[in-house]
Amino acid sequence: MSEPAAAPVLELRGVYKRYGLGTPVEQEVLHGISMALQPAEFVALRGPSGSGKSTLLNIIGLLESPTSGALSLAGHSIAELDDAQLTSLRGQAIGFVFQYHHLLPAFSALENVLMPLIIAHGVVQPEDEALGRELLASVGLGKSADLAKRPGELSGGMQQRVALARALARRPRFILADEPTGNLDTVSAQEVFALLRRFNREHGSACLIVTHDASLASRCDRQIDLIDGRLALPAASDQALPVRPS
């Protein structure tokens, strides 16, 4: 899939999400969300519990479909894609970092990092292995012993760093980080955030990071607040978010 030039990495227009459609318990969780992320933009998404953050992240991560509205990712309108194409786009364009590392417990740190590449290429290719080692080294896990360790043998901070390296394995245009520091101590949280920021700058990947940490959010290019399924935006901009200030 080739990406058209000069397009925002992510664009949502009037996205609604309702659960329990046609039932007495029908509930609208997102109310006409419109937003955009430009390439290399580093944005914090904040909101209280129950504000619809997870649903919005799932929709942006192509894990759920919006009830209505338009979403385009890396220049592709998802309404035009079938399930296989969505899966392919998700693997190619998005790097996920979850609150809980969600590494595969039966695989080593290196194998976990290589997994997106194995999914894409079928088997491990020599250049993939080199990239995996390089990524792990860049998150401070370059020792052979660390590479061979299973997730259960790593500390929380190390696990999240492996997860971060994994998210970057396919050089995604967009990193979606769901409270990546939520389970870490302060030092580890700072390290992981710094790594995210560094990759954002070095590789130009746009990053949407969900965080409750006000100090981390303040270090992002921009903050978006989601309250009761609506974006809390400056009155003048209505629904559409401005592009990142240069």
Next chain:
Amino acid sequence: MIAARPALSRWARWLPLEAMLALRFLREGRLQSSMVLAGVTAGVAVTVFLTQLIAQLQTAIIDRVMGSQAHVVIQPTQEQVLRLPSEQAQAAQVQPRLQRQRAVDQWERVAALAAATPGVLAVSPVVSGPALVTRGAAVQSVTVLGVRAEDYRQVVRMDGYMIAGRFELSTSGTLIGRELAEDLGLQLGDKLRVSSGSRSQVLTVTGLFDMGSRELNRRRVFTTLRLAQTLLDLPGSVSVIDLSVADLFGANAVADPLREQTGLRVESWMQTNAGLLNALSNQTISNNLIRGFVVAIVALGISSVLVVSVVQKQREIGILRAMGAGRRQIMWVFLLQGALMGALGSALGALLAYGLLVLFSHIFKAPDGSAMYTAVLDVALVLGAGVLACAVGMLAAFMPARRAARMDPVQAIRA
């Protein structure tokens, strides 16, 4: 040891993703995998062992039965007393006619026709009839069989039954069975008298045989065709024509057209041994039922373990899906697990089956002390069982695999 574990499994360099995940998931759930593997191994072992055992026992039984008789026998029609049409009937009861020694009409023509019939391997004319054997004061009733040795050995494996001398016949010689020789105190070179009706002949024992049946050994006395014709008063004629066929279980297909063409009584071994065939058939049906149940139980075992595995691996499935793994890839991970368990189980099962065959061949012996069967594994059977086990494994894995493939990644990750 952690240090000994490589950072990247060497399998990952050449194994496709689906196979690598399947192997890793199986290894991760060692206990479950071992349990189901034991089940598949036992299932395949039982299937292969029973099939092989029954097949070999059946072969041995058929071999023992068929070793001493022809596959197809052509005989003269029985003489019957026909009733008059009902309006002329006067007798309330008609006794069956006494059967006399009869010959096959134009036997050379019938033998030539039989020899030209597709599927017939050998044709042997035989003159047979009752006689008495005497040696001194000892008398024994026997059946004289006049044969051409070169033809008869093609139909009945007489060469293999000879315990003294060779299966060759001369005008003054005879071949007798082990029991008859013991009863009459005869050895090679001894003489005996064979009498039938008003005719008798003194013959020299030139060979002793053991056909595996005491009755046959006691009753059968072989002479040349011509001598038997003389003794039994059937000059130039034969009593029966024995045939051997290429396909043992295709004997009816040879017998039926010959019966129609000749108008004679033509019976295959399958018709004369209907009881035996019925018993073998029932045995085969029982074996198939057992195999069917075993396959079903193995399939249920694989399926239930994989259902549990899918539930246990929900989160991993969700993560893989989030990273771009397609539904088909996820489905194959679980299908391959089923196939792998089937393949490995069938290999181990075949080894176990062979071990059981060897063990039981030493435990169960024939009445004469010989082995009931030879412990060999049919490669085709083992391969067939392997393919079946893999197919059953994949079929059993289909439902869990489909469930895994359909799993919502969001729900799976949250699980």
